[in-house]
Amino acid sequence: MKFFIDTANLAQIKEAEELGVLDGVTTNPSLMAKEGITGTDNILKHYVDICNIVEGDVSAEVVSTDFDGMVREGEALAKLHDQIVVKIPMIKEGVKALKYFSDKGIRTNCTLVFSAGQALLAAKAGATYVSPFLGRLDDISTDGLNLIAEIRLIYDNYNFQTEILAASIRHTMHVIDCAKLGADVMTGPLSSIEGLLKHPLTDIGLEKFLADYKKGNS
Numbered sequence: 001m002k003f004f005i006d007t008a009n010l011a012q013i014k015e016a017e018e019l020g021v022l023d024g025v026t027t028n029p030s031l032m033a034k035e036g037i038t039g040t041d042n043i044l045k046h047y048v049d050i051c052n053i054v055e056g057d058v059s060a061e062v063v064s065t066d067f068d069g070m071v072r073e074g075e076a077l078a079k080l081h082d083q084i085v086v087k088i089p090m091i092k093e094g095v096k097a098l099k100y101f102s103d104k105g106i107r108t109n110c111t112l113v114f115s116a117g118q119a120l121l122a123a124k125a126g127a128t129y130v131s132p133f134l135g136r137l138d139d140i141s142t143d144g145l146n147l148i149a150e151i152r153l154i155y156d157n158y159n160f161q162t163e164i165l166a167a168s169i170r171h172t173m174h175v176i177d178c179a180k181l182g183a184d185v186m187t188g189p190l191s192s193i194e195g196l197l198k199h200p201l202t203d204i205g206l207e208k209f210l211a212d213y214k215k216g217n218s
């Protein structure tokens, strides 16, 4: 399973990269705004800054909603750096843009996916990644993990190569459950990755090992 961090915060991206298990970054316009990154030039520069910190894929989202606009924006984003993956919303014009980019060999991440039907369409259009938002489904009392399982089944039935990028991850159990279900990638906050580290028996065991070592070596 690949680990992506879902933020535009450079300090957090560096911290995750230093852990040594980071495979990429996802961003969206809300995450960029949260960091105060505004204006086309600053936004494009920020994507390059992120690419210079991590070795893996960096999703950069278009803000146009028409085919021509998405193509124009996506081509400019893809030219920025070879790590850039163009993030396209799951709307009708977006499906056309996914197919266009797929035919041109430009990698894409189909975002805002909330149903198995949308995921099927994204795969048919040749998306590199599909992003089902499981946390946002959980927020409205709908089983987000069930969507991951449905997409896994459908993609395996037809051997689709589109990778399932479990998005809108809120906590560590989401990461573990997605791994059990065979999601190819998770993207979430650094806390959801760091939570994997924690077990009280590890802390108690280490404390005892160090105390015993100290007794025999002081």
Ligand code: E4P
Pocket (backbone or CB within 6 Å): 006, 026, 027, 028, 111, 131, 133, 135, 136, 167, 168, 169, 187
């Ligand atoms: C995915 O690429 C999105 O950026 C993200 O996971 C959305 O998560 P949220 O529901 O926590 O905003």
